[in-house]
Amino acid sequence: MWLAVASSKEVSARPVGVVRLGKEIVFWRDTTGKLNAVKDLCVHRKARLSAGEVVNGRIQCPFHGFEYDGTGRVKLIPALGRNHQVEERFAIEAYTVTEKAGMIWLWVGENNLQGEPRFFDDIDENFAYAEFKELWRVPYPRAVENQLDVMHLPFIHKTTIGRGNRTLVNGPVVKWIDENEFFFYVFNEIDNGQKVKKPEELNIDLSRVYLEFIFPNTWQNHITNSIRVVAFFVPVDESKTMIYLRFYVRATKIKWLDKLIATTGMPFNKKVLHQDKRVVETQEHDIRRDMLVQGDLPITEFRKRFFKEKNFAEFFYGRSSVTKER
Numbered sequence: 530m531w532l533a534v535a536s537s538k539e540v541s542a543r544p545v546g547v548v549r550l551g552k553e554i555v556f557w558r559d560t561t562g563k564l565n566a567v568k569d570l571c572v573h574r575k576a577r578l579s580a581g582e583v584v585n586g587r588i589q590c591p592f593h594g595f596e597y598d599g600t601g602r603v604k605l606i607p608a609l610g611r612n613h614q615v616e617e618r619f620a621i622e623a624y625t626v627t628e629k630a631g632m633i634w635l636w637v638g639e640n641n642l643q644g645e646p647r648f649f650d651d652i653d654e655n656f657a658y659a660e661f662k663e664l665w666r667v668p669y670p671r672a673v674e675n676q677l678d679v680m681h682l683p684f685i686h687k688t689t690i691g692r693g694n695r696t697l698v699n700g701p702v703v704k705w706i707d708e709n710e711f712f713f714y715v716f717n718e719i720d721n722g723q724k725v726k727k728p729e730e731l732n733i734d735l736s737r738v739y740l741e742f743i744f745p746n747t748w749q750n751h752i753t754n755s756i757r758v759v760a761f762f763v764p765v766d767e768s769k770t771m772i773y774l775r776f777y778v779r780a781t782k783i784k785w786l787d788k789l790i791a792t793t794g795m796p797f798n799k800k801v802l803h804q805d806k807r808v809v810e811t812q813e814h815d816i817r818r819d820m821l822v823q824g825d826l827p828i829t830e831f832r833k834r835f836f837k838e839k840n841f842a843e844f845f846y847g848r849s850s851v852t853k854e855r
């Protein structure tokens with residue numbers, strides 16, 4: 530699968546080192562702007578390549594100047610001279626990456642490359658967006674599930690998006706469109722003693738706000754046709770997640786003005802996210818002992834898909850699944 534791992538604009542002329550899914554990766558662009566990704570570790574005496582620079586499209590180790598191409602091969606060992614043919618064994622692991630929707634995507638898994646990364650078809654070039662990222666001290670499933678959670682709105686967000694005390698959760702309705710993508714709809718109400726409706730008793734009204742999730746880590750809140758909040762939940766390691774939050778706007782169709790509106794709206798989105806962060810970071814890391822209820826349906830559905838991806842799930846909940854790191 531393709532996993533969104535960073536924002537394209539984070540990598541320009543200088544190399545950038547990140548940790549993603551527990552791997553230390555260095556990104557850089559060659560002279561044509563093409564993105565490369567290799568392990569952030571020099572074969573020679575193990576300095577970090579991300580502390581080096583890009584020279585003629587190759588990444589140069591800061592220590593003794595070994596130069597690597599995008600396949601991870603050392604092409605030059607300066608001390609041996611430019612006419613020296615470097616042996617093949619001087620190579621570091623290279624990662625398969627691509628770019629789409631202004632994000633860098635990493636291919637994860639043993640299978641051969643299949644297709645392109647998937648983003649929302651209804652968010653196109655006509656949108657402008659503002660973006661920020663933030664590290665959460667929770668494993669990736671906790672970060673994802675927080676944005677699939679329709680029960681927390683009147684509690685965590687009672688002063689913002691959850692105003693109105695609509696604590697009663699009808700449904701919610703989850704609609705898979707294929708094995709990697711689902712929509713879900715919120716039908717929360719004030720509790721007047723009425724019975725909660727089951728998902729099958731509800732009709733999907735397309736005019737209401739809906740949310741959409743693409744496995745493994747892309748989410749959108751479809752607020753209106755021209756306003757969306759998008760998040761990417763990027764696993765750093767088994768206990769940390771980098772959240773990239775974007776506010777997409779296509780209100781005036783004048784790019785700079787839409788961008789200004791998006792930027793102006795960001796503090797509110799940040800505030801909402803911080804309301805979540807404060808509580809989500811207190812959750813136990815292991816999701817498998819939760820006692821879920823009907824209103825948790827989108828979370829239940831996410832878990833079915835997540836645990837099917839065996840190696841990925843084991844990365845978070847393998848051997849150390851019962852420890853409670855804080």
Ligand code: FES
Pocket residue numbers: 571572573574575576590591592593594595
């Ligand atoms: S440690 Fe990288 S060139 Fe020596």
Ligand SMILES: [Fe+2]
Pocket residue numbers: 675681685686801805
């Ligand atoms: Fe929230």
